[in-house]
Amino acid sequence: xxxxxxxxxxxxxxxxxxxxxxxxxxxxxxxxxxxxxxxxxxxxxxxxxxxxxxxxxxxxxxxxxxxxxxxxxxxxxxxxxxxxxxxxxxxxxxxxxxxxxxxxxxxxxxxxxxxxxxxxxxxxxxxxxxxxxxxxxxxxxxxxxxxxxxxxxxx
Numbered sequence: 001x002x003x004x005x006x007x008x009x010x011x012x013x014x015x016x017x018x019x020x021x022x023x024x025x026x027x028x029x030x031x032x033x034x035x036x037x038x039x040x041x042x043x044x045x046x047x048x049x050x051x052x053x054x055x056x057x058x059x060x061x062x063x064x065x066x067x068x069x070x071x072x073x074x075x076x077x078x079x080x081x082x083x084x085x086x087x088x089x090x091x092x093x094x095x096x097x098x099x100x101x102x103x104x105x106x107x108x109x110x111x112x113x114x115x116x117x118x119x120x121x122x123x124x125x126x127x128x129x130x131x132x133x134x135x136x137x138x139x140x141x142x143x144x145x146x147x148x149x150x151x152x153x154x155x
Contacts, residue, residue, distance in 0.1 A: 019142040020102055021049060024056045026148060027098050034155040035098060041109055042099045049100035056100065106147035113154060117143070126150045 030038065044050070050057050099105065107114065115127040115135045124146040126138045130153075138149035 019144040022101050022106075022144055022148045024051050024100050027051055027100070029152065030155065034152065037155045038098060038109075039094060042094075044094060044097070044099070049102075051098045051100060053096055101148070101151070103144050103147060106144070106151050109151050110147070110154060114150075117146075119143075128153065130154075 027035075101109075110126075110128060113128045113130070115129050116125075118125045118127075120139075123139045123141055124143045126143075126146045126149070127135045128138065128150045129135045136150075136153060138146050138153065140146040140149060
């Protein structure tokens with residue numbers, strides 16, 4: 001697997017801020033079937049960014065724990081401050097949550113399907129193998145967006 005191939009670039013190519021995650025709104029691009037497959041892949045951990053019931057939750061600041069249920073499911077326990085200033089815990093079923101994927105998590109999902117990741121002038125290209133010797137190229141101005149397109153293709 002070829003991770004990054006840099007072609008002729010000026011130093012200005014790398015001066016802009018690199019997007020590290022998909023935007024939570026991009027999760028709406030998934031079908032219900034794709035969302036379910038994403039939940040099956042995801043192993044929630046404290047520190048993960050996630051969308052719970054339409055709200056973005058910063059896992060570093062608000063996830064207390066992730067509990068495995070005997071029935072085989074998981075619950076994410078978050079804490080939040082109420083308007084009165086009191087802290088309270090809320091339990092969420094993982095079926096109601098989606099991860100806000102980082103570049104690293106998207107690379108994990110794609111795994112050995114990644115043929116190459118290239119930075120060409122003004123765009124990233126992620127080449128993914130789908131069947132024997134057949135691959136598809138996904139391009140975007142941000143690496144996170146190119147990886148996101150590829151993830152949607154394999155989910």
